[in-house]
Amino acid sequence: MTLSLSLADQIALExxxxxxxxxxxxxxPLVEVELVNAYNxxxxxxxxxxxxxxxxGLTRYVRNKGVMVRRVAREEVRxxxxxxxxxxxxxxxxSGRLTEDQSRRMQNAIDATTLAREREDWRAVATHSLVFHQHIVGLMRSPLFDEFFAQVIAQLRLVFCAAPDERRFQSPWLERDREIYTLLVRxxxxxxxxxMSLYLDDSERLSLALFNHP
Known part of the structure; x- marks a missing residue:
């Protein structure tokens, strides 16, 4: 039986x-009064x-300032x-043979990434690539892992925000996502x-390098 989410849960998910x-x-800042009005x-x-x-691990309370979106520390990246x-x-x-639904979800994420790259919307490129990797984890068909990985993906998104040149940081991943998808289809x-192992090695190395900038 699926339990319905509380309003607080729904707001947190949004x-x-x-x-x-x-x-x-x-x-x-996540201003309490603004959120009260926005979500009624x-x-x-x-x-x-x-x-x-x-x-x-997505927000933190700062004295005299309130709740703010958190900056992920370098030691957390590893x-x-x-x-x-x-x-x-x-x-x-x-994983077994991809179902039609699994394949469609992955292809849609890749198509969305491709469109975002063509528009040079590098923030969206990062988002859609992370969605593709959520679908990879989704191959395990575990709602608990899906929920946990969504939290991990959100923290990674905060890491990627540190990139001084989003275009340079996000450019390499689309073709590699497409390669992984093609191999899974085969x-x-x-x-x-x-x-995937090489992908994650390179992504970790470049993510850690973001913290070398002053």
Whole structure:
């Protein structure tokens, strides 16, 4: 039986989606009174939603300033990629033939990334690429992993916001996503796993390099 979400849960999910979508950036304030008006919710409901986001590592409370979207620290990046390797590589290793729905979802994410790149909307490029990787984890058909990975993806999105040149940082990944998808369609799991492992190695290296800038 699926439990219905509370209003606070729904608001937290929407705010997390805004982080993944690049609409809420590190350092942005989440003003309680504005959220009360935007969601027509009580202060207690908004505080509960913000508390949940804090538990997910997406917000922090700053004294005399209130709740703000959190900046991810360099030491946290390695842990995020430990999680990515664990889940994404396992998802590929245990995947079977892609269902029509799985294939469509992945192809839609790649098409959306392609369109965003053509428009030079690099923030959207990052978002749609992360959605593609959510669909990779989705191959395990585990709602618990899906929910956990959505939190990881949101934290990664905050990492990517640190890129001083979004175009340069996001340009390499579309073709590599497409390669992984093609290998999965061909049911070549060893090659898909190797491509994903190299992808994550390079993504981690470049993500860590973002913190070398003054």
């Amino acid at each position: 705010l997390r989606a805004d982080i993944i979508g690049g609409r809420l950036l590190p350092g942005m 919710a009580s202060r207690n409901t908004i505080r509960e939603a913000l508390h949940r986001l804090g538990q997910e 842990d995020l990629f430990v999680v990515r390797r664990t889940l994404e590589l396992q998802a590929i290793a245990q 049911q070549d799991k060893p090659a898909a796993g190797e491509a």
